[in-house]
Amino acid sequence: MILHIMGSGLRGVRSFTKEEIDILEKCESIFVDSYTSIFPESFQKDFRDLTGKDLIFLTRESIESFSFLKDMAENVALIVSGDPFMSTTHFSILKECRNLGIKVKIYENASIIGTIPGRTGLSPYRTGMVVSIPKIEENFIPVSPLKKILENRKNRLHTTILIDLRDGKNLSGYEVRDIIERMMEKSGESGIMEMPSIIIERAGWPEERASLNRLGDNLNRDLMSPYAIVIPSEPDYNELENMKIVFGEESIERIFGII
Secondary structure, rough: EEEEEEEOOOOHHHHHHHHHHHHHOOOOOOEEOOOOOOOOOHHHHHHHHHHOOOOOOEEEEHHHOOHHOOOOOEEEEEEOOOOEEEEEOHHHHHHHHHOOOOOOEOOOOOOOOHHHHHHHHOHHHHEEOOOEOOOOOEEEOHHHHHHHHHHHHOOEEEEEEEEEEEEOOOOOOOHHHHHHHHHHHHHOOOOHHHEEEEEEEEOOOOOEEEEEHHHHHEEEEEEEEEEEEEEEEOHHHHHHHHHHHHHHHHHHHHHHOOO
């Protein structure tokens, strides 16, 4: 028994390699992680057109209980958007496969983390801790995401922010703005909304867009899911030159005050 864990990259079926397509055509069952991943709306149809096969979309319960691993066929695939091991959930699956004696083959692919330099002009060597913005409750308002952002900036490192999901989509920009404001109120921190930010929407999709603005302004609008946020530290000379190419000199002067 082999579980093939495959990343679908950023472009849906267009990101699959020939090797992956050959393997998918031989798999008895093909599962899709629809709990931690966001796929293009046409993914299921495009996949059927490409391989002639249907997909089985897994719920949170199916993934966390590992029920899809029970009575597994000889060759099974699990497709994850982006790169398969950007989420700790998939390490849990890897561990369970080892407990069950199931062989695993991993097929890496592009992720939003590796895409950021080309979309922003920022150096990957100056990237700090990745931060996640979760859904909050009245009795659950964590402040650790803000502390990580501030710690990264203190160390002159950029911050990549990933956004929690609801109903298969990222939380809206308005929701994220409210969550961060609630975190600021609880922690006593201030000034987060005035920080420079870049929002990358639908990276690799036809309608891809990257926007440079103050964080509060960037979040105060409708955003296309999936999206991620980057909080730049003070860019160095080379990064500023790169960012001028991406966003234009006028935007750089407006946000950073320098040309």
